[in-house]
Amino acid sequence: MTTNAPRPEVLRYTAFSSDPGGGNPAGVVLDAAGLGDGDMLGIAAELGYSETAFLTAGPKERAYGIRYFSPKAEVPFCGHATIATAVALAERIGPGELVFATRAGTVPVEVEVESAEGEEDRAVRATLTSVEPHVAEIADGDVAEALAALGWPAGDLDPAFAPRVAFAGARHLVLAAATRARLADLAYDFARLEALMHRLDLTTLQLVWRESATVFHVRDPFPVGGVVEDPATGAAAAAFGAYARELGLVPPDAVLTLHQGEDLGRPGELTVTLRAGDPRVRVSGTGARIG
Structure with missing residues (x-):
């Protein structure tokens, strides 16, 4: 109204x-x-x-x-x-x-x-501090459709990172690229991916590449919001923290650094903190007024 x-x-x-x-x-x-x-x-x-x-x-x-x-x-x-x-x-x-x-x-x-x-x-x-997160499996057919919309061959995924839908306030499909070059090459079918995301009630795709044990590079297509790509995505960062912990990719106590926006010319840094015994995820970063 x-x-x-x-x-x-x-x-x-x-x-x-x-x-x-x-x-x-x-x-x-x-x-x-x-x-x-x-x-x-x-x-x-x-x-x-x-x-x-x-x-x-x-x-x-x-x-x-x-x-x-x-x-x-x-x-x-x-x-x-x-x-x-x-x-x-x-x-x-x-x-x-x-x-x-x-x-x-x-x-x-x-x-x-x-x-x-x-x-x-x-x-x-x-x-x-996020709401309590959860991580769910996703059907193989839905993963295949996401990859088709992205134009990514299945062989370009990192096999150590199983595709999952992660939630920490909003739903995000986590897909991991095997190389930084794969992550950098993002030109997707907007309408096709938007349709899939509406059907699965996804807010973004959290596309990741692991640089080291605790350092990741991420990108987030956001067609359901009318935006080709989100330059830095705190909700997806929280969801990814829950995902990484759930799959045993990081220790229960961990501080992760996520780099996002570099491929858009708007570099940002997100810090994700996990604490053993507390399911919630903490995401921190600086901010500044845009004149």
Whole structure:
């Protein structure tokens, strides 16, 4: 539903980079009271970023309701827009703990200012804690269809990484490339992949290549959001952390570094932290306002 509410201020922040030219841009509306679904979708479409976050006041101080819209649809959870929103709030109310009530569940966020020699060099870092994740198998036929849409031969997959659907607030299909060159060569059938993703209720594909034991490069096609590729994807990073732990690819206690956006000219870095005994996944990164 669209309303006649006054147009709110729309802020622009990048997440997973302290450089406004890196990471993933997000729109941030700190006061979305009175906006209908049509208003929010219209703002997100006009802005054109992969997601825009819309906040409403919560039941207590530093607690908020939050919704996320891509240019085409609402998504239940968006990691990079959460990080961007937390950085925007920290600049106004100071660092510390925040709580976001998302459609996927409650997501706590901790914001801190990293120490540096000069005031101008200090970066704001936010760490979100995901909802409880889970990992599910996927039918061979669906994997074959995804590969056909990508134009990837099955032999180009890394056999150590079984295809799975991973969830940590949104559903992502994890596929691992055997080489960095395979990951870099991404030119897919937009309509075909979009149709498959709608059928499987996927938000993105999490395409990964393992550089070392704890360092990965990732890319995320996002046709269901009307975006060819997401430059940095916090929700998928959380899902991938759960996937890597579930399949025994990393220890129960681990800190993973995910590089994303390099192939788009918007490099970003996502830190994924796993803790033994806690199923939830922590994803952290810096953010910066886009002038």
